[in-house]
Amino acid sequence: MEEIKQAALQVLLNNARGPYQGLPRTAGWGYPEPYTRDWMIAALGILVTRDEELMAALRRMLEALARHQTLMGHIPSLAHEPTDCGASDTTPLFLIALALYRSVTAEPGFLEEAAQKALRWLQYQSPDDVVLVAQQPTSDWRDEQWVWGYGLYVNTLVYACLKLYGQAERASALRQLMNRAGLRRIRGQRRIHEGMRLAQKPYYAFWVYKGYASQRFDLLGNCLAILFGLASPQMARDMLDWVESACRALRASGDLACDLPPCLIPFILPEDEDWLLATGTSTSRETTIMGASGPSSLVFISLRWSPPVSRIWRLKNWLPSLSWCDLRETMHWLLALMNGCVPAIASLRVRTGSPGRQPCSCMQPLAWSSITHRFLMI
16 A cells, blocks of 8 residues: 555656646656646645645646636646647636645635636536536547537536535536436426436436437446535435446446446447447447546445445535545545556456457556556555
C-alpha cells in the first residue's frame, strides 16, 4: 500500500510541470499537454495529499483555465489552448475541482468570477431551460462514443456543481427530472418532460431526448448518480446487483474475461443501430471494455464494497458538507482495490466477435498511465 502511494506521488510530481507554459502534463509519456478533464479528476487525489508542489500545480491549472474561459463561461479542454472548446464535461469538472480546492485552502472567493461565468454557461446548455443539460455527440470523456441530448454522466456532474455552489432549488429540480421515468409525452393539456429513469430497469438511461432513449448501462454515470445522492439506497442496491448479474452473463458467454465491469453494458456491435461508421471500431468491444481498466470500474467496486461510500449513500446532502475523512478513506479504498486489480487488468482480454479478428489486450501503456494518473494519487 505504501509503495503504491509513493509511486503515485512520484508520477504526479513528475507530471507537475510540463512543456506548455509550465502547466502540468497529463501523462508521463504520450500526453504532455495539460488536459482539463484529467487534471480536474486528479484534483481529488491532489487535495487529499495536500502536497505543496501538487497544490501549486493544481492552482496553476485552475488559474489558466479561468484565464482562457470563453466569454460565455465555457472551460476549454486544454488549459493552455483557449480555442480547444466543445467538451460537455470540462466546465462542470472545473467547477467541482474549484469548489473542493476552495474548501481545502479556505479561500471561498478564489476565482469567483470564473465560477459564476461557468455556472451561467451550464444554464445555457439546457435547451428548454429546465436544468437538464444537453450535449453534442462525442463531447465527453468517451471521446468518440456518441451521446445524444441529455447524457447521464454530464448531468450527474451538473447536479454535483449545483449542490456545491448552493443552488439547492435547481439541484432539487434536476434530481426530480433525472428520477422521472418515461419519454416526453402529452397528458391532457400538459406536456410531460422526459426523465432519465428507465421504467423496467434498475438504472438510469445512458441518454434521453424527447422520444428517444438509450437503455445501455453507463457504468461511470450510474456510479456517480449513487455517490452524489441522485439514486435512492434501494435503487443503488438493485443497480449493483444488476451489474454483477450482467457481468456474470458476459463472462459465461466468453465476452468478459476478468472480474471488472465494462463501462457500457451491453457492448455495441456492428449490427446495432448505435454503431456509427464515423467512429469505426472505437465503439467496439475493444473500447467499451476499456472501462474495466479505467475510473468507472474502480468506482463501481468501491460502491459495492467500500464502507466509507456506503456511509455517503445515507447522506442525501453530503456534497456541501463533504467530509475529508470520508473522501480520504474512499481514496485509500480505491488504492487497495487497485493493488488487487493490477494482475486482472494486466491480463485483460476480450473477444471481438468479428470474423478474422484476434483477441486484443486493452492494457496498453497509455491506459496504465491514465489509471495511475487518475487514481493512484494519495
